[in-house]
Amino acid sequence: MTDTHAAGPGTDVIDILTTDHRDMLDLLGQIEAAPDAAQRRDLADTVIAEVMRHAVAEEMHVYPVMEKHLPDGAEEVEHDKKEHDELVQVMKQVEGVDASEPAFMELIREMQAQLRHHIEDEESDQFPKLRAHIPAEDLVELGEKVQKAKKLAPTRPHPSAPHSELFHKTIGPGVGMVDRLRDKLTGRSTG
DSSP states (O other): OTTTTOOOTTOOHHHHHHHHHHHHHHHHHHHHHOSSHHHHHHHHHHHHHHHHHHHHHIIIIIHHHHHHHSTTHHHHHHHHHHHHHHHHHHHHHHHTSOTTSHHHHHHHHHHHHHHHHHHHHIIIIIHHHHHHHSOHHHHHHHHHHHHHHHHHSOSSOOTTSOOOHHHHHHTHHHHHHHHHHHHHHHTOOOO
């Protein structure tokens, strides 16, 4: 999905993240309609990879900008990191449940509800503030950084990993490389 929906040059970070949101919610909706457990598992693995790439890119590049330029930015970032952590916990549970079990769909619905809430916060409050406080050309540059970060980011949830810019910029690419290798070796779907 990162490749098929890749933003073109000149796309700003808000458009990129909003497109990611639509894609993630669409994948979660497809899980509900999937006719068998194997398809549900593939779709869940894909959406988990997308959420991880998106969250890591936000934590690396968007959150530092929010902290610096938005009123109450530090508090908003802490709130968002807490929501990311809650999503990581649910995604880790999804990974451990057989897609044919009823608990799998319960976790998918929980993940969907958490993601919808997080998206609502970002799109209704934070994104308009970013547009108001950051010049358009800086938002485009930020979008380019986010796209690059998503290519290196981990594709699996790591509940014990910190949600910090420093971690994601120093250790994260190695974790991402290991995740992508594991994905390839196991045939895991990641978009």
